[in-house]
Amino acid sequence: MSVESRGFVDKVKAHLELLDPVTWISVFPCLAGGVMASGSMQPTVHDYLLLAALFLLYGPLGTGFSQSVNDYYDLELDRVNEPTRPIPSGRLSEKEAIWNWSIVLVIAVALSSWIGTSIGGERGMIFVGSLLAGLVIGYLYSAPPFKLKKNIFFSGPAVGFSYGFITYLSANALFSDIRPEVLWLAGLNFFMAIALIVMNDFKSQEGDAKGGMKSLTVMIGAKNTFLVAFIIIDLVFAVFAWLAWDWARSNPQITQFPILVYCVVVGLVLNIIVQIPIYRDPKSGITLVQHAVDDGFGNAIGKSEVQEHNAFLRFQVVNNILFLTNQMFAAALVGMKYM
Numbered sequence: 001m002s003v004e005s006r007g008f009v010d011k012v013k014a015h016l017e018l019l020d021p022v023t024w025i026s027v028f029p030c031l032a033g034g035v036m037a038s039g040s041m042q043p044t045v046h047d048y049l050l051l052a053a054l055f056l057l058y059g060p061l062g063t064g065f066s067q068s069v070n071d072y073y074d075l076e077l078d079r080v081n082e083p084t085r086p087i088p089s090g091r092l093s094e095k096e097a098i099w100n101w102s103i104v105l106v107i108a109v110a111l112s113s114w115i116g117t118s119i120g121g122e123r124g125m126i127f128v129g130s131l132l133a134g135l136v137i138g139y140l141y142s143a144p145p146f147k148l149k150k151n152i153f154f155s156g157p158a159v160g161f162s163y164g165f166i167t168y169l170s171a172n173a174l175f176s177d178i179r180p181e182v183l184w185l186a187g188l189n190f191f192m193a194i195a196l197i198v199m200n201d202f203k204s205q206e207g208d209a210k211g212g213m214k215s216l217t218v219m220i221g222a223k224n225t226f227l228v229a230f231i232i233i234d235l236v237f238a239v240f241a242w243l244a245w246d247w248a249r250s251n252p253q254i255t256q257f258p259i260l261v262y263c264v265v266v267g268l269v270l271n272i273i274v275q276i277p278i279y280r281d282p283k284s285g286i287t288l289v290q291h292a293v294d295d296g297f298g299n300a301i302g303k304s305e306v307q308e309h310n311a312f313l314r315f316q317v318v319n320n321i322l323f324l325t326n327q328m329f330a331a332a333l334v335g336m337k338y339m
Helices: 003-018 021-038 045-073 075-082 094-120 121-142 153-177 182-209 216-221 222-250 255-278 290-301 307-338
Strands: none
Touching: 003 045, 003 094, 021 045, 021 153, 021 182, 021 307, 045 075, 045 094, 045 121, 045 153, 094 121, 094 153, 121 153, 121 307, 153 182, 182 290, 182 307, 216 222, 222 255, 222 307
16 A cells, blocks of 8 residues: 555544544434334335434434544643544644534534425424534534533533433434333433433543543542432433333233333342442442453443543443343333334
């Protein structure tokens, strides 16, 4: 390969890295859940193309846009926290980064507008409005003067809304009217995302403190941050269990709903069992899924030199399996109700 070709390939890789592909996965479960809960997607080429467009919009385009903007405005922080990222490492210039998220933004707006117009009516407005709201919040999250990420009271809800709430609504609106149960599932994902993002801030605690970022871990320390996050997560599971019980009671024709109740309760109990040793020792945490994170999931969710963040990564493996499995189960049962 010539020097010019190798340079072009390296530049493309840097642009792709700026969009942070690892983060795209985070919105996929909510998108899948929203589609399943609609109960209206058909096994046709048309609907499969719509599904692919949905994942493209909220993955590479929507989430990619917010990650690219974040890297651009967090250049000085990344020189401390993540110096190997494309901009601080010099692989991309600041001007190239602007081109990156600008092009992604235009494509996202154009594609969502086209799909929303095709859907039409209230559903089309919800679909386009949700995507646009997510893009705006994704920009304000990192860009001054608002820079929502500087304060946990704004950053957590912004992430929860963008990653956990509008994704469910958009996926549902793409195929049907908004189901009442979807609003509940979207709300649960909103609060779950808040809990996870406050713990994810462990990795940048040093840089946040120097840069004046008021993340929860900077304000109250790692142990108390774990406690707050765990309380939110356990409340999410508790409300989820109550919802499953209520749906089982009001939909006796769907006999699997009682099974969902038991599954969610078991998930809550297992989560608490895992949470206790992490709260007692935030630096070492648990060893139950140590190898799963380091050897298996490590390449997918990343690794960290911050001990508290590694404890969070181990917990996240368990929590996400328990929560997302129950979420998919619930979405499938809700979809059955509307078929």
